[in-house]
Amino acid sequence: MFAGLLAVARRDLLLAWKRPGDVLNPLFFFAMVCTLFPLAVGPSPEQLTFSGPGVLWVAALLATLLSLNTLFMSDHEDGSLDQLLVSPQPLPVLALGKTLAHWLISGLPLVLISPLLAMTYRMPGDAMGVLMLTLFLGTICLSLLGSIGAALTVGLHRGTALLSLLILPLAMPVLLLGANTVSLAAGNEVYATGIWALGAYAVGAISLAPYATAAALRISNE
Amino acid sequence: MTAKLSGKDLTLIRGESCLFKGLGFALNPGELLLLEGRNGSGKTSLMRAIAGMLSLEKGEIYWNDIPVNRQRQEFHGALVWLAHRTGLKGDLNLVENLRFEASLRPQGNVDLAAVCDRLAIARLKRLPLRSLSAGQQRRVALARMLLADVPLWLMDEPFTNLDREGRKLVMELTEEHLLKGGMCVMAAHQDIEINVPVVRVGL
Amino acid sequence: MDALAMGNYGAYVWSCFGLALIVIVFIEWRARVRHNQVYRDIEVRIKALEEQP
Amino acid sequence: MWKFFHQMASPPHFYRIAKVLIPWFAVPGLMLIAYGTYAGLFVASPDYQQGDAFRIIYIHVPAAYLSMMAYMIMAVGGGIGLIWRLKLAHAVGAAAAPLGATFTFLALVTGSIWGRPMWGTWWEWGDPRLTSELILLFLYFGYMALRSSIDDTAKADKASSVLALVGVVNVVIVHYSVVWWSSLHQGQTLFKKGGPAMDADMLYPLLAMILGFTFLFGAMLARRLRTEVLYRERRTRWVRDLVMSPEGGL
Numbered sequence: 001m002f003a004g005l006l007a008v009a010r011r012d013l014l015l016a017w018k019r020p021g022d023v024l025n026p027l028f029f030f031a032m033v034c035t036l037f038p039l040a041v042g043p044s045p046e047q048l049t050f051s052g053p054g055v056l057w058v059a060a061l062l063a064t065l066l067s068l069n070t071l072f073m074s075d076h077e078d079g080s081l082d083q084l085l086v087s088p089q090p091l092p093v094l095a096l097g098k099t100l101a102h103w104l105i106s107g108l109p110l111v112l113i114s115p116l117l118a119m120t121y122r123m124p125g126d127a128m129g130v131l132m133l134t135l136f137l138g139t140i141c142l143s144l145l146g147s148i149g150a151a152l153t154v155g156l157h158r159g160t161a162l163l164s165l166l167i168l169p170l171a172m173p174v175l176l177l178g179a180n181t182v183s184l185a186a187g188n189e190v191y192a193t194g195i196w197a198l199g200a201y202a203v204g205a206i207s208l209a210p211y212a213t214a215a216a217l218r219i220s221n222e
Numbered sequence: 223m224t225a226k227l228s229g230k231d232l233t234l235i236r237g238e239s240c241l242f243k244g245l246g247f248a249l250n251p252g253e254l255l256l257l258e259g260r261n262g263s264g265k266t267s268l269m270r271a272i273a274g275m276l277s278l279e280k281g282e283i284y285w286n287d288i289p290v291n292r293q294r295q296e297f298h299g300a301l302v303w304l305a306h307r308t309g310l311k312g313d314l315n316l317v318e319n320l321r322f323e324a325s326l327r328p329q330g331n332v333d334l335a336a337v338c339d340r341l342a343i344a345r346l347k348r349l350p351l352r353s354l355s356a357g358q359q360r361r362v363a364l365a366r367m368l369l370a371d372v373p374l375w376l377m378d379e380p381f382t383n384l385d386r387e388g389r390k391l392v393m394e395l396t397e398e399h400l401l402k403g404g405m406c407v408m409a410a411h412q413d414i415e416i417n418v419p420v421v422r423v424g425l
Numbered sequence: 426m427d428a429l430a431m432g433n434y435g436a437y438v439w440s441c442f443g444l445a446l447i448v449i450v451f452i453e454w455r456a457r458v459r460h461n462q463v464y465r466d467i468e469v470r471i472k473a474l475e476e477q478p
Numbered sequence: 479m480w481k482f483f484h485q486m487a488s489p490p491h492f493y494r495i496a497k498v499l500i501p502w503f504a505v506p507g508l509m510l511i512a513y514g515t516y517a518g519l520f521v522a523s524p525d526y527q528q529g530d531a532f533r534i535i536y537i538h539v540p541a542a543y544l545s546m547m548a549y550m551i552m553a554v555g556g557g558i559g560l561i562w563r564l565k566l567a568h569a570v571g572a573a574a575a576p577l578g579a580t581f582t583f584l585a586l587v588t589g590s591i592w593g594r595p596m597w598g599t600w601w602e603w604g605d606p607r608l609t610s611e612l613i614l615l616f617l618y619f620g621y622m623a624l625r626s627s628i629d630d631t632a633k634a635d636k637a638s639s640v641l642a643l644v645g646v647v648n649v650v651i652v653h654y655s656v657v658w659w660s661s662l663h664q665g666q667t668l669f670k671k672g673g674p675a676m677d678a679d680m681l682y683p684l685l686a687m688i689l690g691f692t693f694l695f696g697a698m699l700a701r702r703l704r705t706e707v708l709y710r711e712r713r714t715r716w717v718r719d720l721v722m723s724p725e726g727g728l
Binding site: 003004006007010011014015018019077078079080082083085086087088089090218221222 | 270273274275276277295296298299301303305306307308309310311312313314318322323325326327350
Binding site for chain 4: 148152153156157158162165166168169170172173176177180184193197201208212215216219220222
């Protein structure tokens with residue numbers, strides 16, 4: 001049952017290994033957006049501490065979005081998406097495999113470098129842990145939501161702009177939960193609700209999104 | 223009438239035009255289904271419909287007399303599709319590509335080395351596919367088809383990009399497959415020389 | 426006049442009701458225009474086809 | 479029962495019936511709205527806190543309610559279209575989206591106009607309902623953008639139905655997360671649930687407006703559906719017969 005998941009994930013990781021640019025571009029983008037903000041509003045420490053969680057989260061959301069439109073694009077262009085659709089494996093599982101690889105390639109690195117950027121925003125140590133945890137859960141949600149959007153827009157000419165239009169409103173609850181939880185943690189307040197909500201969202205997304213992605217892939221590949 | 227693979231009353235409308243209407247066919251082991259027609263007459267669409275990737279306006283495709291929509295996975299386990307685009311990754315080499323395909327489906331006991339020798343691609347094993355010629359890439363796609371070891375071959379224009387030798391090889395391979403009791407659906411606008419029962423569908 | 430002024434809130438209340446009226450009338454008018462357009466297009470096309478031998 | 483649905487869902491039948499039905503929706507709808515407007519503006523006594531500004535709810539609440547109902551209709555239509563392959567159900571989604579977006583827009587603008595005298599600002603991020611409505615408007619934009627960027631109607635139908643279904647799950651999550659978020663920031667709400675019970679002279683006009691808007695929405699949806707059906711069936715025999723018939727089929 002999970003043979004297909006592992007096979008697809010392994011192949012996509014191998015492909016990413018041969019083209020490391022795909023991994024690094026969203027990371028650079030993430031770091032650059034985080035740099036832009038202090039340049040725009042000034043380096044005052046209070047302001048940076050106050051807005052840090054929001055900025056980091058918005059930057060992570062945009063970086064994920066940036067990496068999403070290539071999720072099915074190359075598969076569509078070289079015909080291997082067609083081959084996946086006629087393979088004897090259940091398509092939702094294959095879609096989950098692709099999403100897993102996408103998360104490992106573009107979501108997890110964001111989580112790992114986020115403390116570095118959070119440090120420049122003078123985020124307290126406890127809040128940094130919460131930031132990593134929310135980004136960990138949040139990027140999973142975003143990759144899964146994004147895979148639905150990427151599957152719906154695969155093969156369309158104006159795919160990239162459309163993808164953002166479709167995904168951003170869907171991603172708003174994730175952003176809202178994530179950023180506010182980090183803010184609460186940074187202000188030494190109770191933040192458990194947000195973590196639980198994000199965790200529940202992630203579980204729900206893992207179990208439902210692959211079906212939507214699979215349906216969308218079949219539809220847009222007709 | 224029971225046939226292994228059959229289609230009844232197939233109708234497909236794409237955008238403004240009706241590609242085919244009330245089309246039917248039946249195919250039994252050892253037979254070749256040849257789809258003939260001009261460019262744009264719907265050969266590829268019909269093949270995609272047979273593979274279960276296109277929803278038809280009307281009609282149903284049957285495998286063992288059961289609609290394929292109701293047994294998609296079993297049906298897909300019994301077919302391999304040689305499409306217009308090879309569906310192989312240019313960044314990976316031959317072995318990596320074929321290993322990926324192998325992990326998606328249970329493999330028959332076909333020897334990789336023998337297949338590569340037969341297709342004359344053995345010395346290309348470690349090169350990224352991107353650096354191969356179009357004809358060589360097509361041979362790799364053929365290798366994938368042979369390794370899958372399934373009864374039904376769907377071949378969409380299998381002769382494109384192949385030299386004379388390659389075309390002859392495809393016909394030989396198809397003939398062997400059919401003589402072993404396999405089935406083949408082929409879309410081609412060239413004449414083919416295969417000594418097997420041919421069912422023709424004109425589009 | 427007092428009833429219309431609504432204790433200084435008149436401008437807000439009336440603009441809401443007015444806007445609702447304008448928006449609904451506008452989209453309904455657009456829908457009508459589009460329906461007639463679609464119908465005419467089909468009519469023209471079908472009549473052109475019928476006149477061909 | 480099934481036979482009735484199948485008959486209703488057959489395009490030529492629907493096209494004919496809808497024409498007859500539209501006035502039956504539109505006339506009661508307009509009458510209820512006329513009563514609600516008159517009673518709401520002139521009969522209902524001013525709110526003890528908000529004064530006459532509360533009269534904006536007679537537009538805002540029906541619009542907000544329809545904005546959500548239209549999305550539900552879109553999603554249910556999409557689901558039915560995907561499962562039972564009913565073309566009319568897909569057409570419902572296509573017809574409901576612009577209407578839903580319009581009512582969402584109305585709800586947003588009237589909410590904002592209400593906020594000006596009450597909060598002293600045109601836009602208050604702390605209000606969960608306005609924020610949810612804004613996200614809902616973006617969801618409508620996404621749906622319509624996806625629909626318009628796919629040329630093949632059948633494909634556009636199915637793709638946008640998947641999006642509507644994903645969106646409807648999300649609407650619920652958006653609502654709760656925004657409520658949680660605004661509770662962190664002590665936002666004020668437009669109309670509290672379980673607040674002081676409304677007087678009858680305030681409540682009846684509101685109910686009349688909600689019902690009237692719903693009827694009107696039904697009529698508007700039916701009119702747009704007729705256009706959709708006509709356009710989608712433009713190559714069929716029945717449309718040809720309709721157009722060529724002496725009385726026409728407008």
